[in-house]
Amino acid sequence: MAAPILVVAAALVDDLDQPARMLAARRTRPEALAGRWEFPGGKVDQGETPVSALHRELREELGVTAELGREVPGPDDDGSWPLTERYRMRLWIARITEGHPEPLEDHDELRWLSSAELHDVDWIEGDLPIVTALRAHFEEA
Ligand code: 9L3
Ligand code: MG
Numbered sequence: 001m002a003a004p005i006l007v008v009a010a011a012l013v014d015d016l017d018q019p020a021r022m023l024a025a026r027r028t029r030p031e032a033l034a035g036r037w038e039f040p041g042g043k044v045d046q047g048e049t050p051v052s053a054l055h056r057e058l059r060e061e062l063g064v065t066a067e068l069g070r071e072v073p074g075p076d077d078d079g080s081w082p083l084t085e086r087y088r089m090r091l092w093i094a095r096i097t098e099g100h101p102e103p104l105e106d107h108d109e110l111r112w113l114s115s116a117e118l119h120d121v122d123w124i125e126g127d128l129p130i131v132t133a134l135r136a137h138f139e140e141a
Helices: 050-062 125-140
Strands: 005-012 021-027 041-043 065-071 087-098 107-114
Touching: 005 021, 005 050, 005 065, 005 125, 041 050, 041 087, 050 065, 050 087, 087 125
Parallel strands: 005 087
Antiparallel strands: 005 041, 021 107, 065 087
């Protein structure tokens, strides 16, 4: 089978070093994922670097500019997190530097979650282990 397609996403936090809140977005499509929550992001286009794809996705989906902090590496060799047979995902912690996030594309609701609220929304299965990994990061801070 072909290598899974690379998706990139951001854990947008209010503060890169001492995060207290993180942004979750509720998907509207495809039908199988509608109503489930995720880290905003999307597929890397051909000829695009993962980082430039992430900046583009944050602009398109939320209307914001962000600075990237550290990448949160997943268990795969390339630092990605397995999502499904079709997709794998790399994720960075990031902070909005310009704009107020709005659900412009593919989402109908956004929520800033405190560390105690991280598990209050129905995350897409593939994103859930990342939420759990980030929870430790919140608690260290
Ligand atoms: N996906 C899962 N979790 C995420 C993101 C951004 C994406 N945090 C999955 C959902 C889609 C696929 O990756 O099946 C491609 O994402 P998009 O381009 O539709 O956002
Ligand atoms: Mg997307």
